[in-house]
Amino acid sequence: MPPVGGIGRVRFGRLFPPFARTPLMSRRPYVPLLLLSIGACTVQRTAPAPSQSLAMQRQVPAVSELGRHTGGPSAMDDHMAHMNAADLVAPQINAVTTPQDLSLPASANAAAERVKNSPRHAEWVKIPMAGTPDTLMAWVVYPFAKDSRQKAPVVVVVHEIFGLSTWVRGVADQVAADGFIAIAPDFLSRARGGPSSVELSADTARRIIAGVNTTERNQIINAAANYAMMLPSAQQKYAVIGYCWGGQTVFAHAVNGGVKGFSGGVAFYGAPYTKGGTPATATTAAVPASVDTDSLKKISKPVMLLNGSKDARIGALMPALEEAMKGKKYEQKNYEGAVHGFLRAQGDPKATRDEAEEAANIAATKDGWPRTIAFLRKNLK
Template identity: 45%
Template sequence: MRIPTTGVIIVALSGALIAARSAQPPARAIAPGAAEAAARLQSSPRHAEWAMIATAPGSKDSIAAWVVYPEVKKNAPVVVVIHEIFGLTGWVRGVADQLAADGYIAIAPDLLSVDRGGATTDTLTWDAARNLIRNVTPDKMNAMVAAVGRYGMALPAAAKVYGVVGYCWGGTASFNHAVFNAPGMKAGVVYYGSSPAATEIAKVKVPVLGLYGENDQRVNATIPMADSTMGAIKGTFVSKVYPGAGHGFLRAQDQPANRAASLEAWPETIGWFKKYLK
C-alpha cells in the first residue's frame, strides 16, 4: 500500500446527525497515552504479574516480563509488546493491559533486563536506557522475543500462536522479528518503526501492519521500499499514515492529531491480530 495523500474536509453536521451520533454506544477503549497509563493500571481489573523468562532452555539468563491476562472463557492468543528505546515503562505496561482487555495474553518483556541481572529498567533515566539499548543487537532481540513467545504459548491459558507489536525502537524490532520467522509467530504490527533492509524484508513470511505519523519522515522514508519488497515476494504489508501525527503518537495522545491517529490505529491493530492470530 502506498503512502496516501491527505487533505482537510470540513463538514457541517445537522442537529439530527449530531443527535444520532450522540445516541450511538461509546467507542471501545484504546491503549492509554502516557498521561493516562498509571491510572489505567491502577484501576485495571485484569490479573497481571511479573515473570522471569529464560533466554533459552536451560539458560541461567532471564528476561523480566510483565504478563497480563484477559478475562475470557477460551485460550487466548499471545501478543508480545516490544518497548520503545526507553525500555519497559509504565506506559508500555498500560498498552499491554489494553491488549489484554481486547482478549490477548499480553507479555511486555524488558529487553534491557538480561544485562542487569533481571532488574527492570523502569527506574532508569531515559538517557541511561538509551545507552543500554545499543547493546541489544537484532540477533539478541530476536532470540529474546522468540523466548518470550515460546513462554507465552506454553502457558496453560494460551493458544499456540503469537504476534508482536512494537513502538519506536520496538516498532523496528517488531519488523525485524517478522524477518526472523520464529515458530508460532503469525503476525506483526509496527508502530512508527523504520523498516529493515530490502534483503531482510525479502525473508518475511508473516503479515505485517505498519502504522505511522505523517510528520515522521525519518521513518516514513523507509515505507516505499518495504512496500515494494513485500509486493515482490507476494507478502502482506499494509501501511497507514495518519495526517498531522508525529513520531510516538500513541504515547503522546495529549496532542489532537496524535489522539486522532491513535483512535484509528488501535482498532486497526486489534483487527489485524484478530484476522491473523488463529
C-alpha cells in the same frame, strides 16, 4: 497486582555484571556492542532517577553503526541524529492529562492510573533464555482470570528505547482488554545486570540499550512467546507489536521468522533495515536511506506499519517499502499531522501547546489501535 513501579518478589542478579567490572575483576575485556537505531523515538521522557547503579551508569557512544542483524548488512543509522533532535521537543511526562478513551491504550501521562486501576490480572514473571545463563523479566496481563478454562492467543509487546515503562505496561493491559494474553519482556534485563521490575529512567534505558543487538532481540521475543504459549490458558499462536525501537524489532523478527506459532506483527513508527542515506540534524533534512530489500524477502508472515507523517524519515521509506513488500501480506498507513510516537503522546501537551498536532495524534490513535486489533484477530484466529 503489584503496585506500579513496585519491586515485588525480584532477584536483582549480580552486583557487578561483566560490563561493569574493572580489569582486575575480570579477564574478559569489555567490547562495546553496536547500536541499532537507538535514537529513533520522539516520545515523552522522564527525568533521570536520583541515583543509579554502576551498571546503569555505563556510558555508550552517542552515534554508532547499525548493529549486526539477520538478513542484511551493517550500515550507519541515518535517522538517529534527527530523532535525537526531535526528542528534545517531545511532550514531557507530567500530571496534565486529556480525557481518555478506555477502549484505547492510555497516553503516557494517563498510563500509571490506568495500570493501577485495571481489573485484569497482571504479574511480573522471570523467564529463562534458552541456551544462555540469562533470565528475563516480563509483565504478563491476562484477558480473563488466570485459572480460566478459556484460551487466548499471545501478543508480545516490544518496548521503545526507553525500556519497559509504565506506558508499555499500559499498552499490554489494553491488549489483554481486547482479548489476548499480553507479555511485555524487558529487553534490558541482561544489559542492566539482571531481571528487575524497577522502572529505569528514560535516559538510563537509552544508555544501556546499545547492549541489545538484533540477535538478542529475537532470542528475547522467542523466549517470551514460548513462555506465554505454554501457559494453560494460551493458544499456540503469537503475534508481535512494537513501538519505535520496538517497531524496528517487529520487522527484524519477521525477517528472522520467529518460533512455531508466529503469525504476524504490527510496527508502530519503526522502519526495517535500511542502507545508505545521510543523517539529518536539528536544522537540515535527511537524505532518505534505501530499504534493504534483501532482508525483506525473508518475511513470510503478515506485517503492518503505522506511522505519523511528521516522522518524515519513515514516511520517505514507505513507498519503496510498499513496493518491496508486493506479493506479501503487508499493509501500511501514514497518519497526516501525527508525530513519531503518536500512540504514546496522544493529547498530552508539550510545554508549548500544539493543539493541531494533539488532535492529529488522537485521530491516528483512534484509527490505528482498532486497525491493530483487527489485524491481530484476523491473523491469530
